[in-house]
Structure formats: C-alpha cells, structure tokens
Amino acid sequence: MGLVLGAFLVTNAQAQGTSWQQSGTLLYQHISGLHWVAAGHGSKVLYDFIDPNSRPNHALFERLAPLIRRDHLTIRQILVAYMSPTSTGKAAAILQSRQPLRVLDKGETRFARATGADITPVPVQAQTLRILRQDFQALTAVEGNPWMRFAPILIYRARDGRVHVFQRRLTNARLTTIIASVDPGS
Template identity: 35%
Template sequence: MAAVASRRPPEGEGMVLPRWLKIGLVLGAFSAPVWAHRPVSAAKQAHRLVLYRALRDAAGITEGHGRRVVYDLFDPNCPYCHILYEHLQGLIKPYHLTVHEIPVAYLTPSSEGKAAALLEAPDRRAALRAAQSHYSWKTGSSIAPRRPSAAVRKELAYNLKLDTRIVGFPLVPILVYQKTDGTIRIVNSGAPPVWALKQMLAGIKQ
C-alpha cells in the first residue's frame, strides 16, 4: 500500500479509494523503503516466526514449485499488489520460487467478493492470472465478485487477521519469507523495484 513503488497508476485513472487509504498512500511517500535491512530484536523475530508458520494455513493460490518460499498478501483491488504480482512473475523460474498468494479483502466494497471468487474458482491459479492480466486502474481486479460461502468468509477472516498481526494494522501488499540465516523478513513497502526484489529473493532459505 505504501507509495514507494516502481511505477504508479496512469494519471487520471486511479480507482476511487477510501479517504483514509489515500492519506496512507501520501504518508507512505515520505517513509524510507522497507526492503532495506533493519535489525530487529530476538523477541520480534520469535513473533515473526509464529506468524510465518501460521501463514501455512492461510487459504491462497500457489504459483511455482521452487525451493524458495514467499508469501504475498494482497487485495484484489490494490494497484501496488498488481504491480508486485507482475514483478514476481518474471522471477519465479530464475529464482526457483514458490509464491503463495494470500488474498485479504478490505480495501474496497468489492474486495471481499473478488477474493471469494478467486478462492472458489475451479482453477485458482488460472483465475488469478486472468484477473491480473486484465487488471484495471479504475476498477481493480477484473474477476467478477461473488457472494462468499461461510467457509470462504472464514478463510478470508483468518487471512486478514494474520495480515493485521504482521504489521499491527491492515496493509497490502506484504511479502514474508525466511532468510538463509533463519530470520523472517517482512517487506511492506508497496511494490519494490525488480532489482530490490532480486536482492531479497537471492537471500531466501532453500
């Protein structure tokens, strides 16, 4: 969600977002990139490890079959989530990634219905790819929203709870992965440029 990104929505074509989200984007423009290394305490690392393990139970869409595992928390209507998704696609094979795309739904009124449509699709990966390939800066993900079942609503609630616990409040996109030294990294700086992603992905535990 932060405004630090490799590119922005075309001028005049942004979605109608809540006022609080617009304020967050503006404030994010003045924050330092979070993909830079920042030491954290042992207690915080222990907390991150608990959250990292909990992400294994999150409902999502898996892409790739590599040894390096990344969790990407996204909202179907988030423009920076879309940019990050595009960046990751070209890195899955060369960096031997398994990317778990974890949908959360809170940015816009149609977010929940679109996230539900992804999770209830017969082929989740195909549905996600189609939705992202036809992404609109005005309306977000192209997938048609649907009323979530009770089971899917519970899964989305779990995903959002984890998302909120990771940084203390709802935020997307968020990347979570384990480094070669066992520590858990959390990247919540919008869509990092490809060069920054390459540096991060090279340090993921295999």
C-alpha cells in the first residue's frame, strides 16, 4: 500500500464515481495501514497528522492529553515533516526510537514557540524516510494542498458509521462534540 495510498484513494474514488473528499470511508479503510504513534488505549480512535514543529498540532496535543484516559481515547498520530528544516530529523527521532510515544510526549511537553517540539533531530534512516513520504502523500490526499495546512486534521468514525475529516481549528465545544460522537468500536 505505502507510497501508492494517495493514488489508490483517487483512482478508487473515481471508479466509484465519487471523490475522496466525499468518501471518508475510503480514506478510513486505508489510513490504519499508515505508520502511527498511538497515545492512549481507549476504544474511541482519532487519527491526527502531526508535524513536530506545528503550533496548532501542539495546541491540540495539550488539549487532548488530559482527555485520553477520561474519554477512553486512542490518538493515532501520523507523522509528517514539512513545516521547517528540523521537522524531518525530529520526526525521525520519534519514529526511530524504541519508545516513540515517550519521545513525542517529552518533546511536546517542552514545546517552544520558536523551535517546535524539544526533540534533537537525528539522521533519517531509509525506512523512516519511506514512512514520512507515505504519510505526507496521505496528508496530500486528505487535504489537497499540505502547504496550506494551518489547522489540525482529525479523522474518525462516528457512532452513525460515517467517517468525518475535521480540518479546522477546534473550539472546546467542537472538540467535546467530536469526542462524544466517536464510535467506541472504531
């Protein structure tokens, strides 16, 4: 699947006479095959594309962290690296670690507005580069233009079975509504 995810989504959606934007289900069926770092072990699953240097992603991280246990969440964080020259090395530090969630959490806990996550960039291994390219292609498929990404993207299956791609800044009320609507069997 890997590097062809974006092409698959577009091609399959065209064959079905719809666009990938209209077929969140098509996206959801394939997004779990991406490489992600999970926070929490809850029954409600949210997918989020993150860059270690993104302030909006960091703000969402801070808001979701205390809710993970309380609201039975699993946040599957899909790493992309494009916001700054250090993004790739920081994402590699997370992905190449034996404890990726610990590195991510530590970096986000000491996030600095000017420099992003407090993670020391590392040289990128070939397998990590493949993962980051795959994740970036998926982000492009979801968003269309990742260079314009200013807000977090949350992808989840609701209790009614519909898949939602939420791609705007989140108010507390909207985040509460999203969490309440996530299918606990997703």
